[in-house]
Amino acid sequence: MDKIVEAGIETAGTSTLGTSVEVGSVELDLVGGTASIYDFSIANPVGFSNASMVSFEELSVSINLQNTSGDQIHINSVVARSPFVLYESVEGETNVDAVSARFDSEADVTEESDDSAAINLIIDSIVIEDIQATLISGFLPEPVDVGLGDILLNDLEGSPDDIAGQIMTPILAQVGSAAAQALVQATADILSNATEGAQDALEGFADQASEALEGVGNLFKRD
Numbered sequence: 001m002d003k004i005v006e007a008g009i010e011t012a013g014t015s016t017l018g019t020s021v022e023v024g025s026v027e028l029d030l031v032g033g034t035a036s037i038y039d040f041s042i043a044n045p046v047g048f049s050n051a052s053m054v055s056f057e058e059l060s061v062s063i064n065l066q067n068t069s070g071d072q073i074h075i076n077s078v079v080a081r082s083p084f085v086l087y088e089s090v091e092g093e094t095n096v097d098a099v100s101a102r103f104d105s106e107a108d109v110t111e112e113s114d115d116s117a118a119i120n121l122i123i124d125s126i127v128i129e130d131i132q133a134t135l136i137s138g139f140l141p142e143p144v145d146v147g148l149g150d151i152l153l154n155d156l157e158g159s160p161d162d163i164a165g166q167i168m169t170p171i172l173a174q175v176g177s178a179a180a181q182a183l184v185q186a187t188a189d190i191l192s193n194a195t196e197g198a199q200d201a202l203e204g205f206a207d208q209a210s211e212a213l214e215g216v217g218n219l220f221k222r223d
Contacts (some may be wrong), residue, residue: 002026009037015162018102019045019053035061045098048088049136053095055109056083067122082130085148086178089137096179100172103165121163126153131175135183146182148175 006026013021026041041055060104067074086096131148151174156166 002121005035009040012164014162016102017042017168019043019099019119031064035063035064037061037098042099043090044086044095047093048090048095049085051088052084052100053086053088054083055079061223064122064124071118072120074120074124076124078123078126080128082132083128085131085133085175085179087133087135087175089139089183090134091138094176094179096172096176100169100176102113103169103172114180119160120160121160123156123163124154125143126156126167127151127200128171129148131180133175133179135179135186140183140186142190144182144186146179146186148178148182 002025005028006023009023009026010021020043022039022043023027023037027036037059039055039057040059041052044051044053059078061078064076064077083201084094091126106186127150130150132170133146133148135146151171153167153170156163158166
């Protein structure tokens with residue numbers, strides 16, 4: 001059963017995100033209603049470095065067994081602690097934007113299989129604590145390490161494909177917004193030590209990043 005779930009996560013995740021999803025191992029306790037996922041990672045999309053875009057060592061899941069049946073899975077909570085995100089910018093495009101575009105494009109929407117559509121998922125809460133990130137950009141002299149805070153999502157319900165969108169769309173928006181703000185701050189911090197030519201380039205980059213931030217809402221602060 002552990003191997004079946006592991007393969008399912010990798011297959012569904014890779015299909016949804018359009019980039020490789022890997023899981024080190026899965027441990028299920030069906031009697032206790034818990035599951036743990038270890039060494040989870042999402043590869044960078046094509047056009048970026050070979051490093052992982054997202055990774056975490058352990059993710060814990062608590063299942064509501066009383067409300068779980070053959071056509072419905074009720075999850076009390078999903079908790080990920082201290083995950084790592086690589087926010088990489090190449091020629092004005094970021095890896096986070098590249099993955100986010102899959103959720104915005106109607107061309108990427110596919111019909112669900114009968115089996116998938118028949119399963120209803122309920123997730124009471126998702127907590128992602130203490131997100132750590134490294135920012136990489138050609139405008140920065142070296143990678144910058146920053147903290148991106150916490151993420152909390154509540155009351156999700158739908159098919160597996162629905163849930164994937166409900167989770168990844170706000171997460172990617174939050175990570176993108178926080179990372180862009182950190183890039184603007186990092187740019188400001190190094191401006192005073194840059195040469196005149198480098199200052200002009202950095203100031204232009206800071207202006208572009210600031211404009212991008214104006215259009216990014218924090219989707220996690222939902223009523």
